[in-house]
Amino acid sequence: MTDSSGIKKFLFLSDSDSEAAKSRLAVAGIPYIKKRLESGSANWVNIIDIIDEEPLVGILVKLSNTTMERMLHPEYSEVHDELLGRIRLIPHIIFVHSSFFGLAIEQSSGVEEDEDSWFGPNGYFYPLEEDQRKAVMELFERYELNVVPYRRNVELSLLAGEFVEGHHNNLIFRFYVPSGKIYAEQTIDVLSLFRDYLTRSLNMQVRQSTHATASGTVYEFFGDGSMSQDDVTASFSGFTRVMDLCVADPTAAERLLIEQGADAHSVGRLVTDYSKKLRRITSDIRQERERKILDIRHRLESELIEVASDAELATIRLLVEQVIPSREGVTEVMGLGTSRLGYAGADKMVVNIRPQFINQVTGVVAQEVYGNQNFGPEPIQLLELIRDSGLPNTVDLQSSVYEMEDGNSSPEKRLSAARRLQAFLAKVGAKAGDKLLDAGIASLQAYLQAKLG
Structure with missing residues (x-):
């Protein structure tokens, strides 16, 4: 045949x-x-x-x-x-x-x-x-x-x-970067590094396309047919290991690149180039976090100056420091280790600050962390569940949450994103066996069903 x-x-x-x-x-x-x-x-x-x-x-x-x-x-x-x-x-x-x-x-x-x-x-x-x-x-x-x-x-x-x-069209990778999301610019820099890694280290032919809405931008990589989406998704874990080693242990990074098929004569130059770019990204992340903390503190002080005591304002400053996530490593920069926004820290401070102030702090921080889509609790819960799942395709699932919530995405893209998330919840629910988690998954499935109309 x-x-x-x-x-x-x-x-x-x-x-x-x-x-x-x-x-x-x-x-x-x-x-x-x-x-x-x-x-x-x-x-x-x-x-x-x-x-x-x-x-x-x-x-x-x-x-x-x-x-x-x-x-x-x-x-x-x-x-x-x-x-x-x-x-x-x-x-x-x-x-x-x-x-x-x-x-x-x-x-x-x-x-x-x-x-x-x-x-x-x-x-x-x-x-x-x-x-x-x-x-x-x-x-x-x-x-x-x-x-x-x-x-x-x-x-x-x-x-x-x-x-x-x-x-x-040989679509091999998609990633959604929300507008206004913390470390959005650094995430785009990492995506550029990933494309460079695919072309220079894995010798792939890759072209890039972007689709922007008011809420975010979708970055799509198209290949030459030599690798599938699954292959490239699997390559992302190798990419993160190489990038982290480029800073921590350049010699080990060179060995790993050679194992992955890179030209042995050019890996030294590759690792040096990657190390320089990663150090710049790390510096930008640190400065971005400092700016965000200062901006949020000033905003909260302006809003609460007339209703909060000096002691409460001091505690709020400390709380902001706790709940703004610090990022180290490529995976975290791209938001795959999304933090639960200070809930543990807020619990410890409940005796020193009124609960409504804690809610206000986490609400303001959530907007800065997740972007300008004004996420409710369900999308944040989905992102946290994806992070904790341990599945290999969390990049695509995370992007699906943002794309589903983006009202300016095409109906086909939102439908596809919601259906992928429903399948993910069904898979997680089948292995859960925990009544509290089962109830949470059922609630999220109902939310997705409502989004689908």
Whole structure:
């Protein structure tokens, strides 16, 4: 079945072949193959053969409850391992109706908005047994699959079209920098370093595009097809190690760069260049923090001078120092270690300062730290949960929070961001086992559902 021309193809499994996706493939001149999972295990073997033999640019999958039940049947126990193991190695999305995560049916308005016209009425969405649902979630987790919930087919179509366009253009990295966010300029400098690292250290061809709104700017890197998004996301951890070593241990940085494929004759110059830029960034961060602390202190003193005592004002100055995050290292500069804004410090000071002043301090600081989007508590909780998750794709998830909250982003981008976050919460919730955390995740899922309308 190998195409002798070597032209890369796209694979649709079940009814994931939306018109938007097919139209964009047609414009790009990329042929596609469609196969159904509502079939016998022999056909699943044929699908595996296609993945092995055809040069594929991407895969889209739509899983129904009936297909998931089939996946768990003993007849498919070996073949589903083979299939999912191959899908994970190729850029993909697996679309699963949001009812699987308990997100849509119980909130149905009674209108046919929860129906899936490709498969019939609401009866199609019968719930899986809980042990079945957990077993499927374990498969998603085991194979690190990119699972995205959808509610209606129009959403699936938009998300599928966006996926096809991104991979056709070789989109390899996206990062959202909020306007007014603390260390925003230094974050942009680090992004420039990352692009330099990809080109000079990993020998990639990378072009950059930016999309700005009043709330922030999205930085997108496009590659030459030699690396996927997952590869570049994984490379980010290597980048942070190299950058940190460039300052702490330049010799170790040179060794690591050579291991990663850099030219041994040029690594000395690379490390020297990176070290100079990082020292400048570190100095800028320190000065930026000092400016922010002074600005916030002056603002709070002006607002509270008539209602706070001298002792309370002195405590407020100390509290501001505590809650403005200090950043060391590339990862923290990009905001991946977002601080809980002084809650621990505020608890210690509650006997010396009135709670309303603590709330005012943390509110002002939150605006400086998170930018000018006027985040409520839910987006901040999402950022903290992402930080604590330990997942490898926190860069994309963090950007998703900002992009979802940006009212000037396109509807497709906000939809895609919210659905990624819903899938993230479902993954975290499946492993939580803590009643308090479960309640918090349920609250955040309700928030996302409300954002989706």
